[in-house]
Amino acid sequence: MTDFIRFFIPFYFIFFFGVSFLGISILVARRIGKNPDVLPKDDSAYGLIGLYFKITIFLYSFMPYSYSYFRMLFSLYFRSAF
Secondary structure, eight states, X not given: OHHHHHHHHHHHHHHHHIIXXXXXXXXXXXXXXXXXXXXXXXXSHHHHHHHHHHHHHHHHHSHHHHHHHOHHHHHHHTGGGO
């Protein structure tokens, strides 16, 4: 039973999120003729949130890289966390 759960649950979650995100996005894209997952690049609130999201992903993608090179600075700044 544990082997079944160990293999079934990851495949179920991959299938569920694939259908719920990709499937719905493809369905909406076919209905409206545009990609529904694109944020605008204008000065609206949606464009600003998209810009903040891109900046956040960019910064978080370099956090492990910066930690490996500046471990001493991290240990001094976050002394109680280490």
